[in-house]
Amino acid sequence: MSAFFLNLVVAYARMPRSVSQKDKGDLTKFMKEYQPKNIRNIGLVSHSNAGKTSLVEAILFNGGTIEKMGSVDQGTSASDHADDEIERKITINCSICVAEWEDHKLNLIDSPGADDFYGDLESVLRVVDGVVVIVDATTGVEGGTEKVWEIIEKYNLPAAVFINKMDKENANFADALESVKNTLEVSTATTLLPIGQEADFSGVVDVVQMKSSLRPNGNEPQPDSDIPASMEDDVEEIREELVEVVAESDDDLIEKYFEEGELSSQEILLGIQGAFRNKVRIVPVLCGSALENIGVQNLMDFVVECFPSPEDVGIIESEDGEVTRDPDISSPMSALVFKTLADPFAGRLTLFRVYSGVLSGDSQVFNSAKGQNEKIGKVSFMNGKDLIDTPQVAAGDFGVAIKLVNAQTGDTFCDADNIIQLPEINFPKPVISFAILPAREGDDEKLSTVLQRMSEEDPTFRIERNEITRQLLVSGLGEVHLNAIRGRMKDKFGVETAVEDPKVAYRETIRGRANGVRGRLKKQSGGRGQFGEVWINLEPTQLEGSEDDEFEFVNKVVGGSVPTNYIPAVEKGIREARTSGVLAGYPFVGFRVTLYDGKHHPVDSSDLAFQIAGSQALREATLDAKPVILEPIMDVEISVPDQFMGDVIGDLNSRRGRVMGVDQVGKRQVIGATVPLSEMFRYSIDLKSITSARGSFTMDFSRYEQLPDELAQKVIADSKTDEAE
Numbered sequence: 273m274s275a276f277f278l279n280l281v282v283a284y285a286r287m288p289r290s291v292s293q294k295d296k297g298d299l300t301k302f303m304k305e306y307q308p309k310n311i312r313n314i315g316l317v318s319h320s321n322a323g324k325t326s327l328v329e330a331i332l333f334n335g336g337t338i339e340k341m342g343s344v345d346q347g348t349s350a351s352d353h354a355d356d357e358i359e360r361k362i363t364i365n366c367s368i369c370v371a372e373w374e375d376h377k378l379n380l381i382d383s384p385g386a387d388d389f390y391g392d393l394e395s396v397l398r399v400v401d402g403v404v405v406i407v408d409a410t411t412g413v414e415g416g417t418e419k420v421w422e423i424i425e426k427y428n429l430p431a432a433v434f435i436n437k438m439d440k441e442n443a444n445f446a447d448a449l450e451s452v453k454n455t456l457e458v459s460t461a462t463t464l465l466p467i468g469q470e471a472d473f474s475g476v477v478d479v480v481q482m483k484s485s486l487r488p489n490g491n492e493p494q495p496d497s498d499i500p501a502s503m504e505d506d507v508e509e510i511r512e513e514l515v516e517v518v519a520e521s522d523d524d525l526i527e528k529y530f531e532e533g534e535l536s537s538q539e540i541l542l543g544i545q546g547a548f549r550n551k552v553r554i555v556p557v558l559c560g561s562a563l564e565n566i567g568v569q570n571l572m573d574f575v576v577e578c579f580p581s582p583e584d585v586g587i588i589e590s591e592d593g594e595v596t597r598d599p600d601i602s603s604p605m606s607a608l609v610f611k612t613l614a615d616p617f618a619g620r621l622t623l624f625r626v627y628s629g630v631l632s633g634d635s636q637v638f639n640s641a642k643g644q645n646e647k648i649g650k651v652s653f654m655n656g657k658d659l660i661d662t663p664q665v666a667a668g669d670f671g672v673a674i675k676l677v678n679a680q681t682g683d684t685f686c687d688a689d690n691i692i693q694l695p696e697i698n699f700p701k702p703v704i705s706f707a708i709l710p711a712r713e714g715d716d717e718k719l720s721t722v723l724q725r726m727s728e729e730d731p732t733f734r735i736e737r738n739e740i741t742r743q744l745l746v747s748g749l750g751e752v753h754l755n756a757i758r759g760r761m762k763d764k765f766g767v768e769t770a771v772e773d774p775k776v777a778y779r780e781t782i783r784g785r786a787n788g789v790r791g792r793l794k795k796q797s798g799g800r801g802q803f804g805e806v807w808i809n810l811e812p813t814q815l816e817g818s819e820d821d822e823f824e825f826v827n828k829v830v831g832g833s834v835p836t837n838y839i840p841a842v843e844k845g846i847r848e849a850r851t852s853g854v855l856a857g858y859p860f861v862g863f864r865v866t867l868y869d870g871k872h873h874p875v876d877s878s879d880l881a882f883q884i885a886g887s888q889a890l891r892e893a894t895l896d897a898k899p900v901i902l903e904p905i906m907d908v909e910i911s912v913p914d915q916f917m918g919d920v921i922g923d924l925n926s927r928r929g930r931v932m933g934v935d936q937v938g939k940r941q942v943i944g945a946t947v948p949l950s951e952m953f954r955y956s957i958d959l960k961s962i963t964s965a966r967g968s969f970t971m972d973f974s975r976y977e978q979l980p981d982e983l984a985q986k987v988i989a990d991s992k993t994d995e996a997e
């Protein structure tokens with residue numbers, strides 16, 4: 273097949289499909305508008321592999337959005353639809369999926385569990401009204417979930433836990449529940465108990481309604497049944513615990529509980545609902561199996577009954593807290609862009625949540641972050657890759673705009689007459705960098721364009737050209753993140769790339785002085801000659817060269833030995849010479865040159881001659897002034913659970929790091945250290961393996977310091993090889 277036709281076929285396969293596809297359930301029902309009080313916006317979050325995407329799939333099936341349950345393992349799930357997600361069997365991009373349940377619209381925002389893609393996790397947690405934290409019943413709470421929990425706490429989001437994979441070998445509900453209590457340190461309120469586990473898992477007991485639900489028939493619920501006799505005592509005990517936790521969250525309920533020793537099912541549900549709305553931390557715990565579709569309908573009931581609607585969440589505040597909006601359809605429009613996807617075929621997709629008013633298709637809105645108008649064309653609802661036509665998206669709902677030009681993640685759309693800027697999304701900072709280059713010669717320009725596009729799509733992906741090392745650097749949240757982007761550039765835009773370790777941008781400086789050094793250009797053999805001579809002193813200014821302390825030039829020439837009009841040429845020569853230091857060709861910084869004498873010739877002197885004399889003088893003087901190489905030192909902050917402290921500090925020592933202090937922050941230790949940049953390029957990978965992915969770190973440039981002699985020799989030798997090549 274010719275490349276042209278192949279592209280066409282690929283383009284068709286990747287086009288967001290219209291609603292009339294036969295393999296889908298009836299999506300047209302989502303074309304209607306839901307009142308904010310009938311919407312639930314729920315994020316599904318957890319450590320990778322716990323079953324978020326599978327749970328979304330089961331919810332879509334129960335709600336009738338899809339007729340057959342797809343599977344992550346077979347690459348047929350609604351949420352993981354991008355080529356690289358199917359290939360890797362993990363979620364890379366957050367996606368919006370929709371299900372209808374009890375006349376409510378559930379917007380389910382699936383998020384990636386791998387911390388290489390945590391940018392999207394931040395976006396999801398910023399725009400949902402509550403979260404379901406999925407815990408794998410065979411492992412309990414894992415490191416990634418602990419990190420997610422920190423963000424949930426930051427936004428103070430209502431959260432319930434769903435203990436998934438109850439059907440799987442080694443599933444253990446009691447252990448998983450214990451791990452939730454211990455690692456997240458929260459009061460849990462168990463509302464669903466498993467009936468059997470592993471291969472015997474057959475249903476759940478609803479501890480609130482005191483009834484059992486068995487596996488639905490397809491997506492049709494089975495009639496409720498009685499609690500198995502063998503579980504009655506356990507259920508009794510769990511219910512008592514549940515009632516106590518719920519009662520403690522509210523003064524009226526606790527009073528009622530003390531008087532009557534019990535709460536009704538309705539009071540329990542209202543209690544949880546109230547705790548969610550009033551931001552009292554109770555964590556309801558449910559359980560089930562996404563693959564076996566057990567406990568999923570109970571979770572959907574729970575979401576509808578207890579999680580807040582966009583209306584319950586209340587007034588929306590601007591970034592500075594000065595402007596507010598009511599979360600209803602009649603308020604002026606405000607919406608937040610939380611994700612953009614570049615697709616070479618479908619064009620740009622801009623995913624947004626409307627907070628107030630109505631965002632209409634074919635309209636003009638004001639982008640308050642950019643301070644400019646934005647023309648909106650087509651808007652749609654979204655279910656995975658499927659777009660559902662709609663003339664507008666109203667308050668409390670999610671939508672996607674197609675082919676917007678300027679909007680970026682984090683931007684606010686609003687009414688031009690009623691401006692508001694919603695709080696931005698805090699993205700994690702990149703922790704790893706590679707040098708990137710095109711695999712094919714001549715692809716440089718294409719590479720830059722595509723990289724630019726990728727960085728617009730993903731705020732945790734950055735590009736920078738290092739002028740000193742002449743490398744193009746890409747930075748991101750991990751090796752997998754950067755490789756996923758490279759994969760996408762190849763598959764979507766046909767740009768193949770290679771990567772190298774970044775080179776360190778060393779600098780050179782001097783530790784001593786050199787006085788009375790001559791620089792001279794003398795070519796005076798017949799015809800018009802070239803002549804210029806300068807005398808300089810060289811001294812260090814600041815020993816630790818910082819970013820801005822480059823060099824000083826002082827002119828102390830008296831009596832016109834170097835005529836005034838040639839002084840700038842001398843300075844220019846010095847400026848040029850310092851761009852390439854005498855040791856290894858790195859910029860020479862932190863020195864003062866004093867020009868105090870020289871000689872000129874009335875005919876043969878010129879700017880060029882004095883420039884060359886200046887350069888030569890600086891080089892000569894530098895060699896006499898104890899030149900050294902400086903390396904960039906980073907301030908590093910590493911956050912790890914207690915038990916990894918020793919290993920992390922040991923590893924820092926082996927990287928020439930210096931620990932400056934350790935602080936206890938919550939349950940974690942935060943180690944402050946300074947470490948040379950050259951030792952940090954692969955730190956994110958190593959920290960992950962030392963801490964079983966439970967450590968995190970940030971890194972900022974601190975200063976330059978002298979490179980130890982042995983390493984300096986190596987850098988000098990490398991520069992000679994580079995030069996020879």
Ligand SMILES: Nc1nc2c(ncn2[C@@H]2O[C@H](COP(=O)(O)OP(=O)(O)OP(=O)(O)O)[C@@H](O)[C@H]2O)c(=O)[nH]1
Nearest residue numbers: 320321322323324325326362363385437561562563
């Ligand atoms: N036995 C069993 N396996 C499950 C269940 N839910 C999910 N899985 C399997 O667990 C694996 C991971 O499922 P996903 O749904 O992709 O998990 P995820 O949390 O979305 O993973 P990431 O997107 O990578 O964070 C897949 O192989 C699923 O088939 C379940 O209830 N029971």
Ligand SMILES: [Mg+2]
Nearest residue numbers: 324325362363
């Ligand atoms: Mg997933």
